[in-house]
Amino acid sequence: xxxxxxxxxxxxxxxxxxxxxxxxxxxxxxxxxxxxxxxxxxxxxxxxxxxxxxxxxxxxxxxxxxxxxxxxxxxxxxxxxxxxxxxxxxxxxxxxxxxxxxxxxxxxxxxxxxxxxxxxxxxxxxxxxxxxxxxxxxxxxxxxxxxxxxxxxxxx
Numbered sequence: 001x002x003x004x005x006x007x008x009x010x011x012x013x014x015x016x017x018x019x020x021x022x023x024x025x026x027x028x029x030x031x032x033x034x035x036x037x038x039x040x041x042x043x044x045x046x047x048x049x050x051x052x053x054x055x056x057x058x059x060x061x062x063x064x065x066x067x068x069x070x071x072x073x074x075x076x077x078x079x080x081x082x083x084x085x086x087x088x089x090x091x092x093x094x095x096x097x098x099x100x101x102x103x104x105x106x107x108x109x110x111x112x113x114x115x116x117x118x119x120x121x122x123x124x125x126x127x128x129x130x131x132x133x134x135x136x137x138x139x140x141x142x143x144x145x146x147x148x149x150x151x152x153x154x155x156x
Contacts, residue, residue, distance in 0.1 A: 011043065049094050050109040054116055056085070056095060067106050070098035073156045083155040099156035 018036035025033060057065045064072050073082045086092045
């Protein structure tokens with residue numbers, strides 16, 4: 001990170017977003033020219049996604065995560081557990097896109113926010129969890145409490 005002193009408590013100062021918007025004008029091709037506020041909003045969304053990924057990684061059931069395959073959901077039982085997790089809270093809906101695809105920005109966020117996006121999240125910074133969620137991995141009590149019987153079409 002080039003200007004770490006410009007980062008406050010998990011975000012950046014308004015002047016930093018304004019300067020970034022000014023810098024990006026030189027690269028503008030089409031669409032609305034971004035201002036500091038639109039960059040701040042985008043940053044908030046990306047940071048919220050990063051926090052969700054870290055929360056998912058650190059779930060007590062040991063959910064799988066890697067940056068190439070995301071949650072790496074295979075099989076109806078694992079899909080059911082993942083669907084229930086995603087549907088628990090409206091904000092968890094951002095995780096759906098990571099069913100079988102990783103986050104292209106995760107490694108960048110680790111560099112920008114080395115202590116995590118939220119002080120309440122304890123992060124696992126390895127290459128991913130060793131235990132993958134598969135159709136046979138719903139044996140733990142936590143997974144069973146998350147799983148729901150469903151005949152719905154594939155979620156992922």
